[in-house]
Amino acid sequence: MKKQNETSAIGRREFIKKAGVGTAAAVATTTIGAPFVHAASKTTIKWRLQTYAGPALAAEVIKQSIDDFNRVAGSEMVIELYNSDQLVPTGELFRAMQKGTIDAVQSDDDSIAAPVDVSVFGAYFPFASRYSLDVPTLFHKYGLNEIWQEAYSEVKGVTWLGAGAWDPCNFATKNPIRSVADLKGLRIFTFPTGGKFLKRFGVIPVTLPWEDVQVALQTGELDGLAWSGITEDYTVGWADVTKYYLTNNISGAWAGSYFANSDKWDALPERLQTLFRLCMNSSHYHRLYWYWWGEAHYRTKGGKLELTTIPENEWSVVEEEAHKFWDEIAQKSPRSAKVVKILREYADTMKKAGAPYRYA
Secondary structure, three states, rough: OOHHHHHHHHHHHHHHOOOOOHHHHHHOOOOOOOOOHHHOOOEEEEEEEEEOHHHHHHHHHHHHHHHHHHHHHHHHHHEEOOOOOOOHHHHHHHHHHHHHOOOOEEEEEOOOOOOOOOHHHOOOOOOOOOOOOOOOOHHHHHHHHHHHHHHOOOOEEEEEEEEEEEOOEEEEEOOOOOHHHHHHOOOEEOOHHHHHHHHHOOEEEEEOOHHHHHHHHHHOOEEEEEOOOHHHHHHOOOOOOOOOOEEEEEEEOOOEEEEEEEEHHOOOOHHHHHHHHHHHHHHHHHHHHHHHHHHHHHHOOOOOOEEOOHHHHHHHHHHHHEEEEEEEHHHHOHHHHHHHHHHHHHHHHHHHHOOOOOOO
């Protein structure tokens, strides 16, 4: 598989080196669902946006909002949407944006190796949130927006446009997990920071291209994944190659963002910047109810995965370890310490507020 991955990466890099208008148009025919595109005039602004998601998932987390953007922008601007790793490997997306190879990205800071100290809080920072609404609340009402803007202002070439919430992070595995001890030795596909945390319990984090995960589960290269909630497990086919779903999660919501090449973003007329932000918000809203519906629906009506649960008194050990992990991250930089302080204040507020914010 390694040789195949290397060949795939070389192919993508060759595409990037040679990419021009003609090449982009040819590859665009492979994008998901042929996004709605008006006939382009000579003055049409063209962007290439790559999402972290594979085809089935991208259909829910971004495609409709990009179709809407293209429909409203008309011949003034067209965004071509590409799936995970389709043009650039996910871990190289940030640098590709800086160079202008990719114009925009939907992903988390952690996965694209954003060179800012706050990138560790992207994706699944362990136990930072309990529900999806925690993420936008932290960004819009607890100061994370300003902190992220400050951090990315120190990096040339990429503009951070905003964050939103996705699904929780649960384990889907081929063998049942009924105690913390069952985590030991499991080869798990997960996110960089989540993987570092889970190593404390004997998990072996594995990094693969998204498109290779299902095959790796079938061949035994992976024992499972901690990459999503149950909605994605069913949507993308992972429920077909795993057997068990652990209801305990290490985070209640994935924190993902939109980014753009700074020169391309600054060159847009204000009305197109506003339209893009409105479409971002449309995507954020759709995900809130799609995931909220799916997490309950597939637990009760999915029929493929058997649910397991680690007793709360045992799982509390994992949460306590997460707070030690927070302390270690806080020591990395003054800005990281500021974020951790906000997370602690927020968690304390939610606990004092009681149900439905937090249950005892």
